[in-house]
Amino acid sequence: MKSEGVVRGKSEGARGITPFWHSPHAVFIGKENEVGHIRHPRVLTVNWESARFSNKLRLMTDHPAPVRTDGSNAFARRSMAERLPGIFDEVLERNPDYPPGIKHDVRALRTAIVEDAPMALFGPPAPDHDQWARRLAPREGETWLGTDWFFAEVFAYRHLLAACRYWTTRRDPFRPHKNEELHSEALRDAVGEALAVDGSLRERLAHRLLNCLWGNRMDLSMEGVAAQGTSAEDEHLLSNDLPDVVDDLMAGDAGPVHLIMDNAGTEEAFDLVLADLLLDSGLAPTVTLHVKMTPVLVSDVLGDDVYWLLDVLEDHGGTLAELAGRLCGQLRDGRLRIVPDFFWNLDTPLRNVPSRLEQTFADAALVVSKGDANYRRITNDALWPPEATLSDAAGPFPAPLLALRTLKSDTLVGVDPDTRARLDQQHDDWRTSGTFGVAQYAPWAGGVRVCRCRDDTEIPVAPE
Template sequence: MGEHRSGTDERRDDTAPVILAGAPDTFARSVFHDRHPKLIERVIGAHPYGEAERTALRELLDETLHGTVSPLRTTAADATSWARWGEPWWGREWGELPFLWAESYFYRRLLEAVGYFRAGVWQGVDPFGPTKDAELGSAEVAGELAALDELATAPEPAQRDALSMSALWGNQADLGFQLVSGSGGRSGGLLVDDRRELWAALDAAPAARLHLIADNAGRELLPDLALLDHLLVTGRVAAATLWLKPQPYFTSDATMTDLLAALRRLRVAGAGTAAGRLGDRLWQALSTGTLSARTHEFFCAPAGFDEMPDDLRAALDGAALTVCKGDLNYRRLVGDRYLPPTTPFADRAGYFPTPVAALRTLKSDVITGLTAGQVAALDATGQPWRSNGEHALIQCAR
């Protein structure tokens, strides 16, 4: 699979306006002006950072709100790439930047501020680690892992649908793994449901590889792992690759450290539990290569997947399906633009080197694949339905 897709010589119509970071009365502006100040204070409180780190974090916030974009001052491995990515934007006001670029650079600068890349005591220390750890140790996670015992006795189609819905909703899935019916009371929020096409893509290529581009760690990574295990155990796929971020990113995106923490959380549930057996199987699958964990610098790049480098495209090509999890990956897949909501998903994702499915809870303005009737009904509610996390999509382009 994948050979029918021409990649970079199949260009999208990108005439829709790019979402900018500082446009008045937009969700993007609220991220920088409402969310980031709170985030900076939370990061400061997460570790006993010294005065230098605290000052650098607050200076970063001040720059994003009132200043112009300055380049990295570092010899870190990605400095050359950022110099290239930022060439069009240095010296511009942050609000003039594309939202996707500005957010990505904000998080890269945040890591610089806390000394993540510098030699010293804070090198390699995840500024978001305490929040991730607290979530994995929460009572909600304990209850969801216990519910795996009930799910293990359900018929295979019910298990598959329950796990795919849990992977879709992540920490929005109030009942977690107890979604045995496949709806869990959230079906009204599912605007597009291409699960049939998703399974058909796997059925069309037996004994093939699946890629899953992960989104968040903790409570959202656990159902992703459970879904991968189910597909491997049932033989729906012969092998799977889980793509992770190379460094902490967007507060809670999953790294290799987060994957190991999730596996340990599963395994400590005990040998007599479904969660414990799941953790042991995945641990063994990683050891044998049936499940591979990989990363690439591009997953922290401020660009869409249509700009992925040739080596990453080659690594993905040939798979039966790539599953893109979460809102950020969706923005990178279809383009971070004010697209007409009725734009067909396949028109925006058809360049991808494999058949691709998006499992996404809506947390930003980008949307494709809806009917005009859906859009009218959602707009009539007066609610910020594009960004409040109450709606979701399962979309597939083959």
């Protein structure tokens, strides 16, 4: 590596995509690698005389727009118009003791979506009201079936919480779904098999990372995907950067690891098995579990779900109870942490991660983004050119980033065009069936999200 110093950033972006940090207006303070590209940029300085910005600063000056529910993307339209109303019907079926008022409001929400009514903000007070008001404002007048899909989807789930009086009752409308998964024999057996895998530390780490990937199939909002289970063929892994991830974790200094979690149940259990290995082996001094603040997308993990799973594992006895005991001890010691945040309930792109989380990630050895919804957050839920990479999509990010995801929506980067063309010929639904997966790694996806003016004033870029 060359010495620390001021170097002008230059890197190859995807064809037709020009992130600002690839432009001649950007100067990085960081380390330059052997081919003259910036590997670990930490500060971005802007030549304000040559750069041109809108009054809303962004590092990505040109990136694809998110897919919409208006029929331009068939899967998004079907998911919003058919699958989501079906899920709301299931909520009422699995919660038969809901009072008449809640049942009425859930049905009214379902009807509004099916009939393509204009979206409106739920009423205050609520702790996340202002955040949603800011997200809705640019879409004023748009309808449920005529807007950005990721926004419409998570906003509909937030409306469901309002209909179910969540902040009054604190009752998770998806708890019956989660209960079946957490107490299933399949979960018990899968965790037992994962713990039984022997070998060197490197081999066990690689195996547990792979478990975390295929565990993402256990999505309670998509029964057809979950039915495939957690076993997969080599050909199902379309992009595999796990050897690089293992190399970096094994070779580098031990540093904090962060898991941005997805589904409760089997996938959650695999995440905890990975966390246990990282902590027990000394590969990470701390592991932080980033979870949703409120229920969303049926099976997404809440803080309470982690403790619930630990209780279930303890009740099984044997090696599963021993795992639960170690994890409970790590929670008590502060080495394992659970951090809920409203950010993960929104549709906000990862490139707009708020400073409270960015500062948390700044010293991480690795941040693992789990699942399809978090992948959509990385890619802005957009259809990128075939040449685009995870780094292109993620933009600036303060730590090494690993995305583990089974494909359940159309957005995708980092898979070579020949593979895409072959799968297009073989499988109509390969992007959405959950059969295929990716393990994609950006050793450093960008720099600290600060613009430094000529007078050394620092301006946060793209705030939440």
